[in-house]
Amino acid sequence: MRGNTLAAGLVGLAVVFLIVAVLYAFGVLQIMVSDPSSHHHYTHAVLFAGLAVASLVAANFARQKKTT
Amino acid sequence: MTLAQALFMGLLQGATELFPVSSLGHAVVIPSLLHWTFKQSDPSFVPFLTLLHLGTAGALLFIYRSQWVAIIRGFFTAAFRGRIESQPERLAMLLLVGTIPAGILGVFLEHQFKVLFATPRVAAAFLVVNGGLMLGFEHLRRRTEQRAALQGQTRVEQEERFGEAEHITFRAAALVGACQALALVPGISRSGVTIGGGLMAGLRHQEAARFSFLLATPIIAAAGLIEVPQLFTGGVPIAEYMAGAVLAAVAAYLSARFLLRYFRSGRLDPYGFYCIAAGVAAFALLTFGA
Numbered sequence: 046m047r048g049n050t051l052a053a054g055l056v057g058l059a060v061v062f063l064i065v066a067v068l069y070a071f072g073v074l075q076i077m078v079s080d081p082s083s084h085h086h087y088t089h090a091v092l093f094a095g096l097a098v099a100s101l102v103a104a105n106f107a108r109q110k111k112t113t
Numbered sequence: 114m115t116l117a118q119a120l121f122m123g124l125l126q127g128a129t130e131l132f133p134v135s136s137l138g139h140a141v142v143i144p145s146l147l148h149w150t151f152k153q154s155d156p157s158f159v160p161f162l163t164l165l166h167l168g169t170a171g172a173l174l175f176i177y178r179s180q181w182v183a184i185i186r187g188f189f190t191a192a193f194r195g196r197i198e199s200q201p202e203r204l205a206m207l208l209l210v211g212t213i214p215a216g217i218l219g220v221f222l223e224h225q226f227k228v229l230f231a232t233p234r235v236a237a238a239f240l241v242v243n244g245g246l247m248l249g250f251e252h253l254r255r256r257t258e259q260r261a262a263l264q265g266q267t268r269v270e271q272e273e274r275f276g277e278a279e280h281i282t283f284r285a286a287a288l289v290g291a292c293q294a295l296a297l298v299p300g301i302s303r304s305g306v307t308i309g310g311g312l313m314a315g316l317r318h319q320e321a322a323r324f325s326f327l328l329a330t331p332i333i334a335a336a337g338l339i340e341v342p343q344l345f346t347g348g349v350p351i352a353e354y355m356a357g358a359v360l361a362a363v364a365a366y367l368s369a370r371f372l373l374r375y376f377r378s379g380r381l382d383p384y385g386f387y388c389i390a391a392g393v394a395a396f397a398l399l400t401f402g403a
Contacts (some may be wrong), residue, residue: 102206102209105193105194
């Protein structure tokens with residue numbers, strides 16, 4: 046049960062990371078960027094997309110598996 | 114930038130990226146010592162660095178091509194299964210865990226670190242610090258060898274008592290990955306601190322170098338690929354830059370081959386002494402004028 050709660054939390058985190066990645070890609074977010082005049086921050090977008098994938102992988106590891 | 118300068122910078126970048134002597138430190142210090150006029154803060158210099166990084170990443174991918182196939186396959190298999198069942202799967206997950214802290218710190222701190230530290234004299238000073246770190250890592254390793262009573266054995270026998278990259282803990286992988294962020298400071302070597310981190314995690318020198326090179330590949334390749342669109346902006350001398358990148362790839366390939374052979378029994382000490390000597394000499398030349 047605890048594993049499934051953690052997995053759900055990690056999926057939620059993945060969604061947040063994905064949203065942040067999209068916001069950086071479209072230039073809506075400008076937090077801690079080297080060039081605020083630039084419209085797109087692909088480096089930040091790629092980082093947060095990567096973190097979203099990592100969170101999903103971690104969620105799959107955390108969820109309780111069916112024993113066969 | 115002339116063709117000769119591009120070739121020299123390619124050779125310098127390719128060789129020093131993998132040797133534990135700081136490529137960024139050398140790239141900041143040497144052009145300044147040679148009184149070259151091109152500015153590394155110039156926007157046209159970014160595409161050049163991009164190509165050099167792609168060259169280095171290409172060489173590393175070529176050397177570890179069969180391992181990368183197994184790692185990528187292992188990553189997807191373990192990720193979908195939700196469980197690790199083989200060595201390549203474990204290595205894939207260790208690399209993922211090691212890449213995350215480096216990626217976060219790199220993206221958010223790179224610009225700030227460059228602004229603060231990317232001056233030749235500061236880079237020279239940090240080269241000395243890097244040398245001290247290399248000697249410190251080896252000092253700690255020797256203490257571990259003493260505790261394990263390995264003094265009477267040959268270096269190869271001593272090394273065999275330490276572990277392989279696939280067996281380190283995930284916490285150690287994250288720490289080694291975080292060490293990469295130190296290399297944002299010009300003068301601190303990325304491969305040096307990650308090899309040192311690997312030694313602290315109980316790896317053999319050769320395995321610490323392999324883990325360092327594998328850990329570097331996604332970061333170097335991603336940093337290069339993200340900047341690729343800049344290559345197609347006007348005024349980029351693409352032929353000169355490409356020549357530099359090819360030389361960087363050749364130098365990186367030869368460096369990696371040499372280092373993997375060297376670390377079968379070799380230590381970080383010579384690179385530590387070199388960094389201290391080079392840093393002191395460069396600092397003196399830059400301060401008192403050459």
